[in-house]
Amino acid sequence: MLSYSFALVASVFALPALAGFQDFGIPASSSTVDIKAFNVANFTLNNLAAVLVSPVLPGRESITLPIHAYLIQHQPSNTTFMFDLGMRNDPQNLPPGFAGLFDNKNITFEPFKDITELLQEGGVSLDSIEMVFWSHAHFDHIGDMSKFPQSTKIVVNEKTNLTIFPDFAGSDLQASDLSGHNVETVDFEKAKLVISGMPAVDFFGDGSFYLLDTPGHLVGHMTGLARVTPTSFIVLGADAMHHAGELRPVGNFLNNFPCPSEILEEASKAISTDFFWSTKSAPGSFDLPSRAQPLFSVSDIAGSFYVDPVAATVSVDRIAVFDADPDFFVLFTHDASITGVLPYFPQSVSDWQKEGLKERSVWLFIDPENDAFAFSPA
Numbered sequence: 001m002l003s004y005s006f007a008l009v010a011s012v013f014a015l016p017a018l019a020g021f022q023d024f025g026i027p028a029s030s031s032t033v034d035i036k037a038f039n040v041a042n043f044t045l046n047n048l049a050a051v052l053v054s055p056v057l058p059g060r061e062s063i064t065l066p067i068h069a070y071l072i073q074h075q076p077s078n079t080t081f082m083f084d085l086g087m088r089n090d091p092q093n094l095p096p097g098f099a100g101l102f103d104n105k106n107i108t109f110e111p112f113k114d115i116t117e118l119l120q121e122g123g124v125s126l127d128s129i130e131m132v133f134w135s136h137a138h139f140d141h142i143g144d145m146s147k148f149p150q151s152t153k154i155v156v157n158e159k160t161n162l163t164i165f166p167d168f169a170g171s172d173l174q175a176s177d178l179s180g181h182n183v184e185t186v187d188f189e190k191a192k193l194v195i196s197g198m199p200a201v202d203f204f205g206d207g208s209f210y211l212l213d214t215p216g217h218l219v220g221h222m223t224g225l226a227r228v229t230p231t232s233f234i235v236l237g238a239d240a241m242h243h244a245g246e247l248r249p250v251g252n253f254l255n256n257f258p259c260p261s262e263i264l265e266e267a268s269k270a271i272s273t274d275f276f277w278s279t280k281s282a283p284g285s286f287d288l289p290s291r292a293q294p295l296f297s298v299s300d301i302a303g304s305f306y307v308d309p310v311a312a313t314v315s316v317d318r319i320a321v322f323d324a325d326p327d328f329f330v331l332f333t334h335d336a337s338i339t340g341v342l343p344y345f346p347q348s349v350s351d352w353q354k355e356g357l358k359e360r361s362v363w364l365f366i367d368p369e370n371d372a373f374a375f376s377p378a
């Protein structure tokens with residue numbers, strides 16, 4: 001009877017579904033890291049949206065995306081490291097297959113300062129960067145390691161193919177990306193923890209920073225899980241997804257983070273009901289609260305930027321469980337929806353929960369004025 005009454009009350013008042021971090025399999029700890037974000041560059045993928053997401057609406061075939069990188073300070077040891085580096089600013093010097101994407105204008109960008117310039121201008125010496133984590137070995141994440149001192153270590157998933165061009169013709173890597181740097185690998189086969197269904201490695205052994213196995217985009221793709229206070233976390237999803245529409249909405253997410261009424265009203269008119277539907281939608285009036293699954297799915301066409309779209313979808317689903325929880329803030333490298341509100345270096349993102357950043361940002365992607373909006377023909 002008691003449980004029946006509680007269920008009734010819960011349904012009447014739509015109580016948020018809350019889970020503590022321990023319910024995700026994360027051990028308790030008071031050790032933390034601090035995270036500062038950079039948007040290194042914006043690049044436009046011309047006629048390439050369909051290799052990222054589905055559906056792509058008429059006029060939305062090209063997509064402009066930021067490239068984020070993160071400076072992370074391990075508080076207990078005062079160690080500084082990077083999670084991804086963004087893209088080098090001389091892509092003509094990439095291996096030929098990738099340089100060609102720029103020569104052929106498949107990818108275009110405005111000139112920009114690379115992460116080494118941004119760090120040094122901000123007073124962070126490259127000597128102080130002890131490690132660089134590569135979420136995966138794509139050119140827009142590995143920067144130009146030849147500009148870092150040889151003392152900077154590279155940390156990658158054990159499964160990452162480190163064969164350089166031309167020994168592996170499809171490799172983003174060339175000799176200068178690895179030369180002189182120690183490479184440490186993370187072996188998820190030996191992982192002792194499982195967090196939200198993902199094999200997890202407690203990198204420093206103190207609960208401050210975990211690496212999660214998130215395959216699908218590329219073999220060896222991994223996600224960072226950073227404890228920024230004893231009970232709140234930032235998920236560095238890297239390229240596990242490329243658009244907030246691949247994550248949202250899922251059921252718990254809508255309960256915990258209702259869409260602000262002003263965005264909801266505009267979005268209900270702007271989201272095309274010829275392409276998106278939900279049980280309470282009517283033609284020309286999209287009803288978000290009754291939408292049961294994310295608006296976008298992972299691209300599975302030939303040439304998809306996800307080498308294994310099925311595995312990628314599972315990784316997205318696992319990260320979406322964090323996304324739906326009030327103690328986790330999910331960032332991913334190419335999130336175009338968030339660039340107007342995310343605090344950038346030298347500011348820290350670690351106070352996201354106290355500052356209400358998640359509430360202010362998670363529905364921006366369906367605002368017709370937002371850079372990420374792609375839900376109506378253009």
Ligand SMILES: [Zn+2]
Nearest residue numbers: 138140239333
């Ligand atoms: Zn990327």
